[in-house]
Amino acid sequence: MFYLKQPKEIYKNSFAIIKHEADLSRFNEQEQEIAIRLIHSSGMVDIVDDLVFFGDAVARGREALNKNAPIICDVKMAAKGIIKRKFTTKNEILCALDNDGVNEFALENKITRSAAGIEMLKHRIDGAIIAIGNAPTSLFHLLELMKNDNIRPALILGFAVGFVGAVESKQALIEQNFGVPFITLKGRRGGSAFAAAAINALAFGLST
Numbered sequence: 001m002f003y004l005k006q007p008k009e010i011y012k013n014s015f016a017i018i019k020h021e022a023d024l025s026r027f028n029e030q031e032q033e034i035a036i037r038l039i040h041s042s043g044m045v046d047i048v049d050d051l052v053f054f055g056d057a058v059a060r061g062r063e064a065l066n067k068n069a070p071i072i073c074d075v076k077m078a079a080k081g082i083i084k085r086k087f088t089t090k091n092e093i094l095c096a097l098d099n100d101g102v103n104e105f106a107l108e109n110k111i112t113r114s115a116a117g118i119e120m121l122k123h124r125i126d127g128a129i130i131a132i133g134n135a136p137t138s139l140f141h142l143l144e145l146m147k148n149d150n151i152r153p154a155l156i157l158g159f160a161v162g163f164v165g166a167v168e169s170k171q172a173l174i175e176q177n178f179g180v181p182f183i184t185l186k187g188r189r190g191g192s193a194f195a196a197a198a199i200n201a202l203a204f205g206l207s208t
Contacts, residue, residue, distance in 0.1 A: 011208040014040055021045045030058035034183060037201035041193040047185060052174060055181030057155055061129055061202040064154035065089050070128045071199060072121050072153075074114045078133030081196025086204050091129075096120040115141035122151060129202075131157045133195030136165030139173060146178050156182040157198045161190035 004010050015036055022045045024032045031053050039045055070092040073079040079095045096102060096117035106116040114135035118125075122145050130153045132139045139160045145151045158173045160166045170184045183198055 008208045011040075011206075015206060018045065022048050024048060027051075027053070033205045034058060034198055034201045036206060037197045038185075038194055041197035042189075042191075044189070047189065050186040050189070052182075052184050052186060054174070054183075055179065057181040057183045058202065060181040061155040061157075061183075064127065064129050065091055065203055067127075069154055070094050070124050071131060072118070072124060072128050073131045073133065073195065074117060074138035075134040075192060077192035078131050078195040081133075081192055082199050083203075086200070086207075089203070094121055094124060111141065112137040114138040118142050118145070122149065125151045125153050128153050129155045129157070129199070131159075131195040131199055133157075133159050133190070133192035134161060136160040136162060136169035139169040140165065143169075143172055143176060146176070146180065152178065152180055154181070156180060156184075157195050158182055158184035159190035159192075159194040159198070161188065163188060166190060 018036050018039050022039055024035055027035055035048055035051055038047060066089060068090050073095040076095050076097060079093050082093055084093065097113055099120055102113055102116045102120055106113045112135055115137040118138045118141050130142060139158055156173060158170050160169045166188050170186055173182055173184055185194060
């Protein structure tokens, strides 16, 4: 069987197909890099219609990375998808989902473990990049912390997924009045692959 075997060629051809098929005209050059990576991670060209960038998000995210800001993920799948070996910076990748006390806190407060994990890391949120790749409750809880504790991350990547709360949590992010930059995908679609792809695009663009 004939098929492409070299990773660089696969990436090159994939990105070329995406640029041909997707209408990226409403995005600036930096935003296009993010959009292409997100499409590449999902195979869905039509997500460009639902992508929302706010507050010079790409520049602010890259600035935070260059300052070695931590990357806080709601789930381990998002954290595992980040290609850390290609980073030129020294950013901690944090996920508290399995930390001591998370289960107990979630049970006591009648919230999800993902939301509890965000709570456990709230002392690291100021100036951090927050990558939500699964649970709408973690995004909702982050927004609550921003309102109640005056916490301000550098950038929020809101890719909550599912049928309960995903649409609403991302709409709440869009409507937040804290001025925090974000990238999100409206609707039910999302997931860890999107969150990780967005981080990778911020860190090294379209380089392969």
